[in-house]
Every structure is written in C-alpha cells, then in structure tokens.
Amino acid sequence: MIATLSTPPCRQHDTRPMDLSNLSSNWKRLQQTLPKPSSASQLKPANPLKRKSSSEQRNGVQKHIPIHKHNSHAANSSSSLPPPKKRRMDDHYHSNFPGAATIIPRKEQHNPAALLTPSPLHPDIPNEGLSATATPGKYVALDCEMVGIGPTPDQDSQLARVSLVNYHGHQLYDAYVLPVVPITDYRTHVSGITPLALETARPFNIVQKEVAALLDERILVGHALKNDLSALIMAHPKRDIRDTSKYPKFKELAMGKTPALRKLVDQLLGLKIQTGEHSSVEDARATMALFRMEKEGFEAEAVRRFGRQLVAVKVDAEGAGEGSSKKKKKKKKKKKKKT
Numbered sequence: 001m002i003a004t005l006s007t008p009p010c011r012q013h014d015t016r017p018m019d020l021s022n023l024s025s026n027w028k029r030l031q032q033t034l035p036k037p038s039s040a041s042q043l044k045p046a047n048p049l050k051r052k053s054s055s056e057q058r059n060g061v062q063k064h065i066p067i068h069k070h071n072s073h074a075a076n077s078s079s080s081l082p083p084p085k086k087r088r089m090d091d092h093y094h095s096n097f098p099g100a101a102t103i104i105p106r107k108e109q110h111n112p113a114a115l116l117t118p119s120p121l122h123p124d125i126p127n128e129g130l131s132a133t134a135t136p137g138k139y140v141a142l143d144c145e146m147v148g149i150g151p152t153p154d155q156d157s158q159l160a161r162v163s164l165v166n167y168h169g170h171q172l173y174d175a176y177v178l179p180v181v182p183i184t185d186y187r188t189h190v191s192g193i194t195p196l197a198l199e200t201a202r203p204f205n206i207v208q209k210e211v212a213a214l215l216d217e218r219i220l221v222g223h224a225l226k227n228d229l230s231a232l233i234m235a236h237p238k239r240d241i242r243d244t245s246k247y248p249k250f251k252e253l254a255m256g257k258t259p260a261l262r263k264l265v266d267q268l269l270g271l272k273i274q275t276g277e278h279s280s281v282e283d284a285r286a287t288m289a290l291f292r293m294e295k296e297g298f299e300a301e302a303v304r305r306f307g308r309q310l311v312a313v314k315v316d317a318e319g320a321g322e323g324s325s326k327k328k329k330k331k332k333k334k335k336k337k338k339t
Helices: 020-033 039-043 048-059 072-080 112-116 204-215 225-232 248-253 261-269 280-293 295-306
Strands: 139-149 157-166 171-176 183-185 219-222 241-243 311-314 322-325
Touching: 112 261, 112 280, 139 204, 139 225, 139 280, 157 204, 157 225, 157 280, 171 204, 171 280, 204 225, 219 225, 219 280, 225 241, 248 261, 261 280, 280 295
Parallel strands: 139 219, 219 241
Antiparallel strands: 139 157, 139 183, 157 171, 311 322
C-alpha cells in the first residue's frame, strides 16, 4: 500500500525583527534535548543521496534523480559516443527511408547507353503495332528492316518491318509489313525477316498511316533516315530531322564519310549491336542513345541551319514532352464595300 503525503498548513512569514538576545539561550536548551551523535556518525558524513533515497522508499514514491556532470560513469559513456556526422545534400540517395531504392543517381539517369536495355514496364512485343503502355513525346526514333526484290535483290529493297521508340527507348510501334512486290531475298541473316514472321504482317497502307500519325509534329531521330522514309514513301520536314549519319562530330570519327551505326555505338557507347540478325527496335534505341549523348549539339546545328522555331511543349507522363509548332495565322482584312 502506497502511503500518501499530507501537506502541512501554510504559515504566514513573520516579518518582525528577531530578538538576538534570546537566540543563544534558546539554542542551548535545544541542544540539551537532542541525542548526542555517535563517533561513527561524526567521522562519516551523511550521503544526502542515500538519505533521500531511503526516505523515498519508505514513503513508497520513487523520484528520478538526474545524473550530474561530475558523475564519472556518465562522463566516460558520453565521451565514448562518436560525434554526429554532417549530412551532405546528396546523402538521401543512400539512406534507408521507404522508397529510397527507387531513387536513381543522376549519373545513371543521364546514361544514354542504358536506353539499349528494354524496360520491364514497357516490354518489347514483336509485331505489336501501337504500344499499349508507352507514349510518344517530342522526340521519336525510327528504324526499318528491308528485304530484297527483283532480279538484283542485293540492290533493290522493299519495306518489311518498321519500329519506333520514344525518347526513353520504350517501344512505341513495331509492325511487319506485307510485301507489295514478291520477295526474292529475305536477307534473314541481316534483317531477321522470315516467311513465318510475315504471315501476320500488316498491309503497307495501314502501317504507313499509323507511322505518319506518330511522326506528325514531332522531331524524328534516326540513322540514314533518307532510306527509311523512302521505303515508307513519306516525307518529313528537314528542320525536324536529327540524322546521326550526318552529324558533323560523328562524321569526323569516320574520316568525313558516312559512319556506320554499329561502329558509332561501339566507339561512343562501348556496346555491341548488329552482331547477328538486326533488330529495328534495337537500332532505333541505339540512334536515340547517340542523339541524347549529343542532344545540345544536334539542336545547335538545327538552329544554325534553320533558325529558331517556337515550339509549344506539353510535358507528358514520360517527362520528354510533346511538341507542336504553332504558326501565326494572318488575319484577313475585310474589304469595305463601296457604296
């Protein structure tokens, strides 16, 4: 049972002056009534902490006694603790808070070579047509695969596959194309096209229409795009073309000649492509990676050749943005009727 402490009644403080003459006599009488201390208690001073602790235990109440700075045990334990580390602004990339694993360091975010690895969220599905997950942005990359036709199939080509990827390398479109003219050489060892693949191919006019819709008012990236656009029987504004085969810095690597895409990827990205059968999806990704590597240079070259163009950009979910050029419409002046 815990005992309760009663509060003594408050006394009013006596403000009258003390009679010093009676102080010594009263003190002597008080000393006579008090018991004499033993010799042990005189030699050993009382420990105020122990006295306080014992009285508190008798009353059934335990109070927290703070540790003073002069306590040797506390001093030793505090000195053994390491000083707090200063955090840098980029330390949150390595912290253990929820969701930290999803944060990508800036160096990896801007690594163009990473584009050549397909995204698990946007998988490559051959002959899918329009992607169900990926969305186009301001920039799209195009690549085509051809087959041989006629008596000279090594020289005459026909469209067999079309692929497009967005700025992030996600497959936007992939389709096999039905031949308009009989094929005399599938070029399987290079193109990867087989008679079996073309059994589910789409008509040329359907593919042409779907590709045209994706390229409309967007900047087209590719390698030797003249050949791809010719096979599609399409045209695209020159100011909106970024051709990696014509970029001056890339041509310097080929001694002024047209550089091969495979060699550019090997020299600049340190990756191997086109080691066997070609993939138009992979080649489109490679051209987008090369473009992103020199994006500022490509855009500066376009401004130098064609001047600046005002582009209204709508940022999409992928972050690349959708761009469309706006032309000012001239207001027609109304002619006043003669009266």
